Amino acid sequence: MITQCNECLTHKELLVLYDIASLISDSRDIQKSLEKSLSALKNALDLGNCVIYKLEDEQLSICASxxxxxxxxxxxExxxxxxxxxxxxxxxxxxxIANIHNDIIFLNKSGNKNNETISYIAVPLIAENNVIGVIGANLTKSTKIDFxxxxxxxxxxxSLFAQYINSNMSITKxxxxxEELKLYYKMEWDSKVHNFGDIIGDSEKMQNVYKVIERIxxxxxxxxxxxxxxxxxxxVASAIHKRSKRNDEPFIKLNCAAITDTLLESELFGHEKGAFTDAKETRKGRFELADGGTLFLDEIGDISASAQVKLLRVLQEREFERVGGSKTIRVNVRLVAATNRDLEQMVKDGEFRExxxxxxxxxxxDLPPLRKRGxxxxxxxxxxxxxxMLNHKKRVSITNEAMSKLMSxxxxxxxxxxxxxxxxxxLMGNEDGITAEDMMLLLPALNNEKASEKHMQIPFENKTLDDLEKEAIINALENSGGNLSEAAKVLGITQRQIGYKVKKYGI
Structure with a gap:
């Protein structure tokens, strides 16, 4: 009875299913475990060539065989x-395919057909209601099971293969x-010059900002x-993300003014391999990196007309194509944008899409400037x-007179x-205490009485943001003797940014 049972088909099927389940559950090399599973299937049931195709971009190619x-x-393929x-x-x-020798549906692209082969059966691999591939097998003259x-x-x-492949794909993805996020955050950390910590301020204007953040x-x-x-x-963008439902997902940032127009679209939407000269490999853009999380776009008023069109589409349709690609990619991203420019005037001037x-x-x-925060x-x-003081391991105190200079x-x-x-x-102050005289030396703008008076006389209430920015740049350049690098340090911006602003305002 035992010998007869071992020979029965049902017992063989159970044994091969057990072998396959063991192979795919105890291996990290997906191709090897699939090939061993196909070999067990072929030998147990006397099948011909066995193959697993994987579906990618509507193309079926061999994954294991x-x-x-x-x-x-x-x-x-x-x-x-x-x-x-x-x-x-x-x-x-x-x-x-009952007879592969007279059925035109059987294309035999591999050229693997021979006189021993009679039939071909293809079964889809389905996971989460989606086809991820196909398993195919030939029936030969020695095969003992029917269609x-x-x-x-x-x-x-x-079903076993589909779940195994799908899980492996999810883990790989x-x-x-x-890895991409790790690289992104490393780049952010390496290039980050300013790190203010959390938002600091108790003024009425900042309290109003906090209320808006909490509400939205x-x-x-x-x-x-x-x-x-x-x-x-x-x-502010970071505070919104931390308090949102997306706080466990990525917070991705991009300064639009720091990137040339030609590279901005690639940074935002990614690019395919070969899309342009330096595109040596496919790369995801910030929108894909931020999928599920929040994307912060600083200096949004500086993006080109072409990028504006694509950005509008993403906001409306939640989809885009990479540069050089045709595949539509859908994302779920919350956008926080920022600008120091007068977008309303730019809309009137035709520089920004309404x-x-x-x-x-x-x-x-609306964030208040520091001079209005008391x-x-x-x-x-x-x-x-x-x-x-902690970073430089040095103790310094600021006297009340010196603090008054900073406040003014x-x-x-x-x-x-x-x-x-x-x-x-x-770095440069006296450990015995910073006096008002010391402060005049350490803050050059205060040392220039004329420049200081000029600062204090600016009628801020009647100026636009662009006017204030232009005057601040002019003052910084005057105080630094026209040295762009020094002026940029005083203003807390990069030399590239001040160069852009000088050109923008015709200074």
Missing amino acids: IGFNKHQKNIS YKLGEGATGLAAKSMEPVV EQTVRILTIVS EKERL AQSEVTVLVRGETGTGKEL DLYYRLNVIPI EDIKLLVNFFLERS YPWPGNVRELENTIERIV
Whole structure:
């Protein structure tokens, strides 16, 4: 009885299913475990060539096979609906070719057909209601099971393979995403010059900003943060993300002004290999990296007309194509944009799309300049002072007279300029205490009485953001003797940015 049982087909099927389940659950090399599984299936049921095709971009190519050489693997590719293999993938149903020698649906691209082969059966691999591939097998003259039995066993096996391949794909995709995020955050960390920590300020104007953040953080609306350079727009975007439902997902940033027009679209949407001269490999853009999370686009007013059109489409349709690609990619991203420019005037001048402006300006948050935040200056001074002393292992104190000088200065570079100034004070200041006279030397703008008076006389209430920025740059250049590098340091911006601004305002 035992001998007869071992010979029965059902027992063989159970044994091969057990072998396959063991092989795919105890291996990290997907190709080897699939090939061993196909070999077990072929030998147990006397099948002919066995093959697993993987579906990518509507193209079926061999993932694992038994009985195919390298050349046959390369040429055995099928489009959806092409031949018996492609038809099985498209219809999501098994396809049986009873006689491969007189059925035109059997294309035999591999050239593997011989006199021993009689039939071919293709069964789709389905995971989460999606076709991810096809398993195919030949029935030969020595095969002892019929079409119905073969379809049954291949359907069971296809379910095991589909789950195994799908899980492996998900793990690989997640590893790639984490590696990309790791690389992105490393680049952010390496290139980051200013790190303000959390938002600091108790003034009424900042309290109003906090209230808006708390109200809109949990929603999915697009936010436009407005304010002068150095007021902390990135910190506001980060605060919104941290308090949102997406706080466990990526927070991705991009300064649109720091990238040329030709590279901006590639940074935003990614590019395919060979899309342009330096595109040596496919690369995901910031939108794909931020999928599920929040994307912060700083200096949004500086993007080109072409990028504006593509950005509008993403906001409307939640989809885009990489540069040089045709595949549509869908993303779920919350956008927080920021600008120091007068977008309304840019719309009137035809420099910025009106429909994009309204898409971005759903919830506006206006950040006050540092000169209008009163006692917040003292809070920020003490915060940066403590941190800088810790970094440089040096104790420095600021006298009340010196603090008054800091409080009276208009800070055209806002918080960023304040941070740089405090670091200079710690590095160059006297450990016995910074006096008002010391402060005049450490903050050159204060040392120029005429320049200081000019700062104080600026009628801010009647100026646009562009006017204030232009005057701040002019003052910084005058105080630094026309040295762009020194002026950029005073304002807390890069030399590239000040060069762009000088050209923009015709200074």
